[in-house]
Amino acid sequence: MTGTTLSANAGTGNQISQRLEQLQQRIEKACQHAGRNSRDVSLLPVSKTCNVQTLKCAWELGLRQFGENYLQEALAKMTQLPDDIGWHFIGPLQSNKTQAAAQHFDWVHSVDREKIARRLSAQRPATAQALNICLQVNISGEASKAGVAPDHLAALYSAVRDLPGLSVKGLMCLPLASSDPKIQQQSFRAMRELRDNVMPDAPVLSMGMSADLEAAIAEGSTLIRIGTALFGPRAQNHT
Numbered sequence: 001m002t003g004t005t006l007s008a009n010a011g012t013g014n015q016i017s018q019r020l021e022q023l024q025q026r027i028e029k030a031c032q033h034a035g036r037n038s039r040d041v042s043l044l045p046v047s048k049t050c051n052v053q054t055l056k057c058a059w060e061l062g063l064r065q066f067g068e069n070y071l072q073e074a075l076a077k078m079t080q081l082p083d084d085i086g087w088h089f090i091g092p093l094q095s096n097k098t099q100a101a102a103q104h105f106d107w108v109h110s111v112d113r114e115k116i117a118r119r120l121s122a123q124r125p126a127t128a129q130a131l132n133i134c135l136q137v138n139i140s141g142e143a144s145k146a147g148v149a150p151d152h153l154a155a156l157y158s159a160v161r162d163l164p165g166l167s168v169k170g171l172m173c174l175p176l177a178s179s180d181p182k183i184q185q186q187s188f189r190a191m192r193e194l195r196d197n198v199m200p201d202a203p204v205l206s207m208g209m210s211a212d213l214e215a216a217i218a219e220g221s222t223l224i225r226i227g228t229a230l231f232g233p234r235a236q237n238h239t
Ligand SMILES: *Cc1c(COP(=O)(O)O)cnc(C)c1O
Pocket: 046, 048, 069, 090, 091, 174, 209, 210, 211, 225, 226, 227, 228, 229, 239
């Protein structure tokens, strides 16, 4: 993918600033509703398909963390942006991509196999801080989705929790898309229960996107990954 294709959802600084304000109000309201402090919910802007200009606008608004799904696209952007940014890899990760992820990212949210965790561990530069990882759970049990099955989470966690160079922070999910808040909330509640049962000391629940952040916050999300509500709709060929 080249830089020239990455303009589908470019927004002006003004647009992003307005969307950010609206988003912060949504988060605040959801936290109030849930009896939570909004300081306990981190916003991860998801900048896949956004061009460098758009990320610079977001950076100027004070955003310092970005989530990316496509490795080559992310690496190309990183070289053109300030180095005070925390980069989160949130897309599917194949074995041949682990080296670049281990070298250039601060977080990987999409670890769902021991093999991938072992490679990230071995490939994390010794001089770097531990790579923060989340274990991705296929919470809705969809055949097409990545993620470890809930029943296999405990085994995966015990296989990866002590690997050098990694710090297992929590769980991530991409649940079945539904516009029904009750159905959204069921998946998020199941995630929270899994975390509490399997890895109670892990602080992070990476769950909730533009369409379901309220349900996620109600069930204890500590990190919401937001693309559309901040950067606008993406081109059709990007999900
Ligand atoms: C694209 C994406 C998001 C953001 O989705 P929006 O609905 O645009 O907020 C969050 N998480 C993952 C893993 C994604 O791929």
